[in-house]
Amino acid sequence: MAIPFLAAMLLAMRLDRGTSRAASDAAHPGFALRDETSAAGIHFVHHRPTFDRKIAAIEPHVAALGASVSVADFDGDGKPDLYFTNSQFGAANALYHNRGDGTFEEVGASAGLADLNRAGEGVSMGAVWGDIDNDGREDVLVYRYGYLVLYKNVDGRRFVDITAQAGLRRWMNSNGAIWLDYDRDGLLDLYVTAYFRSDIDLWHLSTTKIMHNSFEFATNGGKNLLFHNLGGGKFEDVTDKMGVGSTRWTLAAASADFNGDGWPDIYLANDYGPEELYLNQGGRRFVLTTAGLESESKSGMSATLGDAFNRGRLDAFVTNISARGYLFQNNNLRLNQMNESGRFRNVAEGAVADAGWAWGAQFGDFNNDGANELFVANGFISADSSRSYWYSMSKIAGANARFFEDASTWPAFGNSSLSGYERSRVYLNRGVAGWIDVAASVGVNDLYDGRGVAVADLWNHGGQDVVVANQNQPAVLYRDYPDSSNHWIGLSLVGTRSNRSAIGAEVVLETGGLTQRRIVDGGSGFASQNDRRIHFGLGAREWVDRIVIHWPSGTEQVLSRPTIDRITTVVEPER
Amino acid sequence: MSEATGLSSAAPNGFVRVWQRSSRIDPRYLIAFLITLVLVTAQLRYHMLGSYDRLVVALGVCVLTETVLSLFDRGKVVNLLSAYISGISLTLLLKPQGGSLLPFVLGGFLAISSKYVLKYRDNHLWNPTNFAVAALLLLAPNHISVLSHQFGNDVTTNLLIWFFGLIIAARVGVLHITLTYVASFVVLNTLRAVALGQPVLAEIAPITGPMYQLFVFFMITDPRTIVRGRRKQVTVAVLIAVMETLIRLASDKGWALPTGFNAAPAFFALALVGPVAKWIDLRANAKRKTAG
Numbered sequence: 017m018a019i020p021f022l023a024a025m026l027l028a029m030r031l032d033r034g035t036s037r038a039a040s041d042a043a044h045p046g047f048a049l050r051d052e053t054s055a056a057g058i059h060f061v062h063h064r065p066t067f068d069r070k071i072a073a074i075e076p077h078v079a080a081l082g083a084s085v086s087v088a089d090f091d092g093d094g095k096p097d098l099y100f101t102n103s104q105f106g107a108a109n110a111l112y113h114n115r116g117d118g119t120f121e122e123v124g125a126s127a128g129l130a131d132l133n134r135a136g137e138g139v140s141m142g143a144v145w146g147d148i149d150n151d152g153r154e155d156v157l158v159y160r161y162g163y164l165v166l167y168k169n170v171d172g173r174r175f176v177d178i179t180a181q182a183g184l185r186r187w188m189n190s191n192g193a194i195w196l197d198y199d200r201d202g203l204l205d206l207y208v209t210a211y212f213r214s215d216i217d218l219w220h221l222s223t224t225k226i227m228h229n230s231f232e233f234a235t236n237g238g239k240n241l242l243f244h245n246l247g248g249g250k251f252e253d254v255t256d257k258m259g260v261g262s263t264r265w266t267l268a269a270a271s272a273d274f275n276g277d278g279w280p281d282i283y284l285a286n287d288y289g290p291e292e293l294y295l296n297q298g299g300r301r302f303v304l305t306t307a308g309l310e311s312e313s314k315s316g317m318s319a320t321l322g323d324a325f326n327r328g329r330l331d332a333f334v335t336n337i338s339a340r341g342y343l344f345q346n347n348n349l350r351l352n353q354m355n356e357s358g359r360f361r362n363v364a365e366g367a368v369a370d371a372g373w374a375w376g377a378q379f380g381d382f383n384n385d386g387a388n389e390l391f392v393a394n395g396f397i398s399a400d401s402s403r404s405y406w407y408s409m410s411k412i413a414g415a416n417a418r419f420f421e422d423a424s425t426w427p428a429f430g431n432s433s434l435s436g437y438e439r440s441r442v443y444l445n446r447g448v449a450g451w452i453d454v455a456a457s458v459g460v461n462d463l464y465d466g467r468g469v470a471v472a473d474l475w476n477h478g479g480q481d482v483v484v485a486n487q488n489q490p491a492v493l494y495r496d497y498p499d500s501s502n503h504w505i506g507l508s509l510v511g512t513r514s515n516r517s518a519i520g521a522e523v524v525l526e527t528g529g530l531t532q533r534r535i536v537d538g539g540s541g542f543a544s545q546n547d548r549r550i551h552f553g554l555g556a557r558e559w560v561d562r563i564v565i566h567w568p569s570g571t572e573q574v575l576s577r578p579t580i581d582r583i584t585t586v587v588e589p590e591r
Numbered sequence: 592m593s594e595a596t597g598l599s600s601a602a603p604n605g606f607v608r609v610w611q612r613s614s615r616i617d618p619r620y621l622i623a624f625l626i627t628l629v630l631v632t633a634q635l636r637y638h639m640l641g642s643y644d645r646l647v648v649a650l651g652v653c654v655l656t657e658t659v660l661s662l663f664d665r666g667k668v669v670n671l672l673s674a675y676i677s678g679i680s681l682t683l684l685l686k687p688q689g690g691s692l693l694p695f696v697l698g699g700f701l702a703i704s705s706k707y708v709l710k711y712r713d714n715h716l717w718n719p720t721n722f723a724v725a726a727l728l729l730l731a732p733n734h735i736s737v738l739s740h741q742f743g744n745d746v747t748t749n750l751l752i753w754f755f756g757l758i759i760a761a762r763v764g765v766l767h768i769t770l771t772y773v774a775s776f777v778v779l780n781t782l783r784a785v786a787l788g789q790p791v792l793a794e795i796a797p798i799t800g801p802m803y804q805l806f807v808f809f810m811i812t813d814p815r816t817i818v819r820g821r822r823k824q825v826t827v828a829v830l831i832a833v834m835e836t837l838i839r840l841a842s843d844k845g846w847a848l849p850t851g852f853n854a855a856p857a858f859f860a861l862a863l864v865g866p867v868a869k870w871i872d873l874r875a876n877a878k879r880k881t882a883g
Contacts, residue, residue: 017660021708024700025730031693032731231740232637311638341732341850343739344688369689407842407853411793414739414800416746425792 045444045454046383046502049482049494051462056474056493057119058112063104064488065139065161068221073428076397077405078218079103081191081211082161083485084142084468084543088154089114090127091172094508096472096547099124100485101140101158105133109140109158114474128175129156129167135219138162138187142468142543146195146204149249150516159190159208161218168249183251188214189238194539195519196271196280197568198258199299203245204515204538207282209266210238224424228265229417232314234288236421237265260302264289270319270540272330273522275354278570280520285316285334285542291348293360308359314345318542321535322379322388324349325447328524328531332360335374335392335542339435342406343413347374347392368443368451373435376469376542380480382442382458384502384553386530390443390451391482393466398436398489405432437463440484464489472547476583478504480551485543503554505563506583509536513569514588517548520568525552527561549583618763618814619672625759626679626809629752633683633801636748639741640682641690648692649685650678652699660707673719673815677702680720680809684802685727686736694735698723709866712873716866718813725862728851737855742801749799756808765812771825772811773798775832783836787843797857806857816865818872827868835860 053059062083067075082103087096095114102109108130112120124130133139138160145154153169164184167175179185189212195204212218213236216226228234239261243251255261264286271280279296286292291309294302320333329352336345346369350360372394379388397405408427412420419425440460443451455461464486474481479496486492498504505525509518519538524531537546554560563575567588578584630646633639640646657674661667678699687694702723706715709722727735742748760766776798784794797803811817811831818827838856841848852859 017663017704018708021701021704024697024704025726028697028701028727028730031697032733230744233743233745312641338688339736341728341854342736344686344736346689365689365691367689403845404853408793410739410797410854412796414742414802415744415796416749416799417744418746419792419796419799420744425790425796427789427793 045458046385046499047458048497049382049442049458049460050497051459051492052495053491053493055118057121058098058491058493060100060110060112060491062100062485062488062491063102063107065103065105065218067218070221070224071218071226071423074423074426076399076429077434078423080397080465080487081467081543082139082141083487083489083491084140085470085483085485085491086143086145086156086468086539086545087470087472087483087547088145088156088545089548090145090154090169092153095476096474096549098470098483099129099143099145099156100491101142101543102133103139103141105135105139107133109133118475127173128177132158132160132165141191142193144193144195144539144545145517146519146538147516148204148245149247150202150511152516154517157184157193157206159188159193161189161212163187164190164208178249182249183253184243186214186241187217188241189216189218191543192266192268192539194269194271195517196282196538197515197520198242198280198296199244200279200568200570202511202513202515202569203247204517204519205245206243206251207240207260207269207271208243209240209269209284210263211265211267211287212238214238225422227421227423227426228288229421231288231413231420233290234265235263237263239263240266240269240284258302259304260294262286262292264292267317268319268540268542270321270332271520271538272321272535273566274330274352275358280568283319283321283332285319287315287317289316290314291316291319291334305358307354308361309350312348312362314348317375318377320377320379320541323533324351324379324388324445326387326530326532327351328533330522330533330535333377333379333390335371335377337373337435338370339373339406342410344370346370366450367441367453371441372438374441375467376484376544378469378471378482378541378544378546380471380482380496381504381551381553382480382496382498384478384498384504384555386532386553386555386557387445387447389445390441391469391471392441392443393469393484394440395438395463395465396435397433398463398465399433400431401433401437403430403432405429405434408432409434436465439463440466460494462492464492467542468544469541470544470546473506473549473551473583478506478581498553501556503557503580505552505554505560505578505580507550507563508583508585509548509550509565510585510587511567511569512588512590513571514567518567518588519548522566523550524564524566525560526564527554527559528557530554530557554580617672619670619676621759621762622809623672623676625755626676628755629805630679630683632748632751633742636745637741637743645692645695646679646682649682649695649699650675652696653678653681653703656700656703660704664707674703676809677719677723680805681723683805684720684724684738686738686741688734691734694727694731698727701726711870712877714815714869714873716816716869717862718810718816718865721810721858721861721865724855725851725858728855728858729849732850737858738802738805739800749804752804752808756804760808760812763812763814765814765817765824767821768812768817768824768828769807771828772807772832775829776835779832779836780839783840783843802855803857806861810858810861811865816869818868819876823868823872827864830868831857831860831864834864
């Protein structure tokens with residue numbers, strides 16, 4: 017009897033050592049991601065905010081967000097530019113203009129997009145770009161712990177603040193926003209998520225009772241807001257009318273037509289709570305549906321959309337927290353089965369389920385083999401590596417809510433780390449064989465506290481370059497070097513009846529047994545927005561049978577045998 | 592006298608009758624009822640299982656292991672209630688990495704087999720679930736964590752479980768153990784908080800969590816592994832709280848303890864103190880019998 021008992025103990029030990037299955041795959045992932053941040057001239061360093069001294073004991077925790085990155089071709093030269101937000105009073109946001117020669121030039125101040133972190137106004141948490149007036153130039157909304165601010169792109173070089181005229185001067189403690197055209201009127205509408213309650217000014221607290229009322233089912237966060245674009249640069253708050261005012265501490269949102277009814281739905285990743293899916297009822301109202309999301313309440317950090325297994329569907333990847341011995345919430349990779357069962361099915365297991373304290377994530381076909389990989393940024397707070405706050409966190413995390421709803425009752429943070437110094441993960445997609453982490457073998461080794469992750473073809477070279485905004489640390493740019501024998505195709509969509517940015521357009525590629533779906537990004541992941549251009553890897557396939565574009569207006573456009581290995585501009589047909 | 596007061600005291604007598612009748616029930620049935628109540632409440636209110644496969648696996652392994660080992664050890668299949676309680680407890684307590692089911696297989700097997708392997712004078716020394724959870728936390732912390740906030744941090748659920756838990760603990764005759772441990776925890780951790788200059792509420796907060804509910808109602812009061820005698824039981828409960836405080840002090844000081852000690856100090860306190868106390872108790876009883 018003792019023998020099987022001892023064998024079980026040994027098996028448990030063996031389990032913990034882990035195995036390096038599929039090491040050969042890791043050695044030949046078919047791409048490399050090289051840190052070319054300095055060579056590209058990107059020297060952005062994020063600085064975290066400082067708040068009211070009443071919450072000084074846990075300030076590292078409250079001030080642990082704000083590093084974001086968004087991609088936009090703000091001057092319309094065909095080369096994607098980068099915008100980083102900063103979060104300390106006086107620290108500048110940075111707009112990096114892509115020179116096209118592999119280097120970037122910081123032009124935030126001259127563009128009028130640098131000085132956004134000021135006392136009384138708030139500090140930046142992220143930005144989303146979209147052409148709100150269909151004038152052919154990308155405008156930008158910056159969400160803050162403070163007032164929202166909307167900038168109109170005047171001439172591709174300068175931006176002017178039109179927040180007040182637009183009716184958007186609202187104080188929110190927001191960590192996310194997305195553009196979508198929920199009523200398909202050709203104008204981009206705006207959905208802004210809220211984290212802390214919107215009546216809270218973190219620099220002038222009247223109470224320290226500002227924290228969540230549950231670690232798993234909190235409902236006392238700020239209220240998310242939906243603004244309808246009325247045209248003429250004006251917006252109207254339609255949150256209550258449309259039924260999308262979640263107060264679940266939303267950290268990220270993403271939009272797509274998940275159920276194929278032609279109307280964009282909204283998917284929310286909520287901290288301290290279950291994910292939420294709001295289904296669009298013909299642009300008249302949204303209905304909160306369970307869709308299988310309620311069964312696992314976790315700490316959703318990032319809402320990422322992508323076709324995980326080439327089923328021609330947009331699936332959702334939501335990052336969560338895992339910490340050795342303390343908590344395994346596990347990431348969710350939810351397959352979209354809305355058409356079959358009205359549900360999403362979580363299939364995350366093994367490596368892809370546990371990335372650490374995961375934040376921003378994005379799908380991208382880094383090796384151009386025709387299947388999406390996943391880049392996941394990790395790490396919460398890197399301070400004194402010899403002291404972990406996890407032990408302190410474990411005291412209150414399971415307790416009754418009244419023990420942690422008040423920030424003053426939390427154990428002091430001091431200089432502790434909390435899931436700090438965690439490396440990013442790059443998951444290679446092996447289809448039914450599962451996902452394996454190839455970060456080390458492709459060259460991703462940084463230990464920064466990653467937050468926003470954006471993917472873009474920054475050099476128009478047929479790669480999916482990755483930009484990571486790190487909290488209180490330097491940003492990193494990884495240039496993608498995909499297998500040169502693989503083919504690819506890029507599409508730059510221009511809406512006419514739809515919004516000009518084509519945000520929300522879904523593109524399906526079909527060729528040689530391969531079906532892939534992509535969406536033009538109006539904001540996704542965590543505090544990030546990808547290149548609006550669509551990229552498909554093709555592997556060894558030398559042609560594409562056809563591409564079907566589902567424009568937000570409802571127009572369906574078919575491209576037959578489009579040219580590959582280049583980026584093609586496609587204009588939406590007028591009729 | 593009793594006839595004269597019969598009508599007016601019908602309600603109290605009814606309660607007393609139920610109370611007395613319940614004393615004839617095997618305590619394990621009451622404990623099984625309570626753990627089932629905890630499971631059903633947690634699942635209906637918080638979907639805490641995630642999926643039912645882990646429940647099926649943990650229960651299946653516990654029951655199968657108990658069946659096989661008892662047949663092998665005693666030539667007959669013993670009452671499987673203990674296996675049932677262990678299976679449910681493990682389902683509630685273990686939170687595996689990546690949704691893996693292997694920890695439930697290993698945990699179930701270790702829990703039940705520990706009763707047959709780690710024995711002294713034909714008594715097992717560890718509470719089976721306590722042993723399995725502590726062993727897995729020590730041996731595989733990269734793959735196992737324990738229950739923390741999956742009960743929603745909700746006072747209603749807390750009160751429901753405490754209400755039934757206290758009644759059943761009283762009925763089983765172990766209420767003094769529960770209360771002694773809780774009182775010791777509050778006093779010792781208040782002192783610790785004051786000594787360290789930490790917020791007192793944060794230090795006594797854990798006792799309101801679900802992990803501690805399972806600890807005080809199912810582990811520390813396990814009728815098969817507690818010592819005999821009320822005074823000794825109270826002493827051991829205090830010693831467990833003292834050991835836990837020492838572990839927490841070491842964690843406060845940043846000592847390099849295994850992660851499991853930081854994440855679940857109560858489980859390790861019981862795993863360290865309980866078997867030693869039981870061993871001493873069994874030994875003393877044996878000596879007494881021999882002397883007698």
